[in-house]
Amino acid sequence: MSELFFTYMVLCSDDKFYVGVTNDVVRRVVEHNSDKFPKSFCHIRRPVQLVFVRTFFDIIDAISYEKQIKKWSHKKKWALALGDLKLVHKLAECRNESHFGNISSEKK
DSSP states (O other): OOOOEEEEEEEEEESSSEEEEEHHHHHHHHHHSSOOOOOOOTTOOSSSHHHHHHHEHHHHHHHHHHHHTSSSOHHHHHHHTTTTTHHHHHHHHHOTTTSSSSSSSSTO
């Protein structure tokens, strides 16, 4: 049996999100809430709460997804945490005035 990897997201006590990759989500969340890594992002933002997990068979895929989520807005991360994939997709849409979907019919 191959090892599983997880991209996970925790909500910190200051309403910020931390996104990471691990092979043991339970252990990692316990570590975030412990004194094990006093210089870490989560240490001064404890307690943290697990709000999202996605499973991967390949560590490269898990890391790639982690990097993708880290670039998302706070609203989009909240939508993911809530499991609202429709909102995730809506928040991903380009809203620039010059985007083809946002040009009024008068300009087309």
